[in-house]
Amino acid sequence: MNEEELRRSEATMADLLNQFERILESDPQIDEVGFLHPSQFSELNKEAGHSPSFDDSTVLRSADGNSVFWNRDHKLGISTQILLPLYKTAKHAFMAASRQYKALNSKSDVSGDENSLCASLSLDNSFEGDVMKHSRALLLLSCDFGTAWHSRKLVVSHKHKLSDFLDELLLSALVLSYSPKSEYAWSHRQWIIKSIAGKCSTLSEIVTKDSELVEKIAERSKMNYRAWNHRCWLVTYMTREQLLYELKRSRNWASLHVADHSCFHYRSVRPCLLFVVILRDERLMLKILEEQCYKQEISSSGYSVETYQLWKEELDWDEMLIKRYIGREALWLHRRFLSLFWIKHFITNHTGVSSHGKQNNSMNNDFRIFMDNELHLLDSCSIIPDNSFDDYQSQAKHSATYILWLIKQIPDSRRIEFQEKLKTENLKALLNKACPERSSTWDSLVSYVEAAGH
């Protein structure tokens, strides 16, 4: 390529970038971006009921007549053919704008002269605009360009305008529409919410919307742990009503999705989601309890009835699922969490307070009922039928490690009573029967639990 040609192609690319940025400017409600192979353009038009030959408003062409952008109903398609050169051009433009913006900012910091300050402020605005414009284009082409996210944070926090922060939520959602696992886009959201918390009256609305966004994205990209992690994080900013509502919703969701069990294809996918849903339940429960403790200043009458009921419902729900869906590790781990929750908040917290005989008695009674229930569960789950299915072996293994773990977690004073009812050798035998290939692991675990008893 000679110099003349090179200059011409650079000019073409600058035009393309302009065109791209104009689309983004003129349709601020775009909520989905995708990359299209050139052959897909005419198909898309047919689908939308247009003649494939010509449609000004939907397909935008480059100077040489190729279709490059598709924009309709707030959806934006970009031709894969121009991605690489467009990315390079956007990156170049962004880097230049960002350099100028930085240079100007460091200058106005040192200059005390009022006139030059005013002049630099207006310049500042135009560079600021350039940084925002080009970084947006760039991030819609490459979501992991950290410097671009960083510059946007700089500009937005400099301006202190709520509407700017809300615009950033839109951009992040747009990036997530084509890259639903982008770490930068998710952490940008967290930064925004942290920044506006306490300054924004509609925060709880925003949090609810964000929670819905996660659900939408999780439905589309099945194994999206990052999205669920964000939903866990949102818990911090929820009101009590929201927490209770979300807990109920997520229980429904999990019941629905664990049932995909019958569908072979989902077996490798859904369990993982079940686990993150449960993980979120646990965050929700911890937050609810935390708030309650704070509100009641830990009343002298032990734990609150409301919290106890919440916990009991969850425990029963988990047991119901365990019995229906045989051998699911996530459900057993959730049970460990719930038991630990019990031990930490309902037993150990109050042993000090409850020197009164009466309360101590009812506590002992509750404890016995709880343990009896768990041992019953073990009994019903440790039966491996003769025409043995692997699922039942898994179930037996999980139930045995669960009880072993429980023995380890309960306070020393209570363990003695419990150990008579259940010998660790029996658990070891059960484990070796259910999963003989890990016998050395079972040896290590059992001797660890036994050592804790002395």
Place this chain on the structure above:
Amino acid sequence: MGELAAEKHVQFILSVEKKKDSLEAVAMEHLRMNGAYWGLTTLDLLGKIQVLALFNKIDVLDVDKVASYKQIKSKRNKKILLNLIFNSDVAALQNKDGSFSGDMWGEIDTRFSYIAILCLALLHRLNKINVEKAVNYITHLNFDLPMPTAVFCCVGALAITGSLHHIDKDLLGWWLCERQVNSGDILIKSKAKPGGLNGRPEKLPDVCYSWWVLSSLVMIDRVHWIDKEKLVKFILDCQDIENGGISDRPDDAVDVYHTYFGVAGLSLLEYPGMKALDPAYALPVDVVNRIILGK
């Protein structure tokens, strides 16, 4: 059981560097530094770092002409680290509670604790931060339901600062060893293979998670709680025997990231013919010794 196709993996690593102007390569630009680390460490663990000279690849790494390759590595490490330190004052990112933020925007994560402690340890500058508080922050985190990558960062940071006695090794070891997938597990019926470790319950086993869990188990001295032989077999099954490279699980496409974690895992499992790897620093032991002890 198959064997380690070391020569093929070396060829694979060298070939990755060639594909430069594709969209994928451009979009991965931000990972070039990581790629250099994964590639170089893999070559070193396989005892093949000197092939860089034969293939005249030193220029790729942007390192001045030097005679000895041992020197290249330590010089390069130092250069990268010094740049990091000077460009972003690591010590200034420590918060009052001992945690670390990733940058000026304040996101807090155990990743940043580990990275800060690692960088400063390699530069002999741990005295620039409050180590006691940093350790205290980590040991007071809620570890009821950990994630292997976070566990690695915490255990690694504690190992580097000599504070491993703060954790209940058995309890943590218990959770970690349950990540190994057995042949009776529910996942096996879909498409998983036994022996590998997964990142969370009921998830498919993955070579990279095998590393996060394994290295933590080695650091807390509970590696005998898993079936080492089965894990070796799982990693070897993830090799592309023909074109080199290791994938996340058998029959998937290979990449440099999983190639490094596979080779690193085999090194920790004492697979014959490989250099030893330090589980906390995630660098070859001789490199760590040279930097930390000046040997």
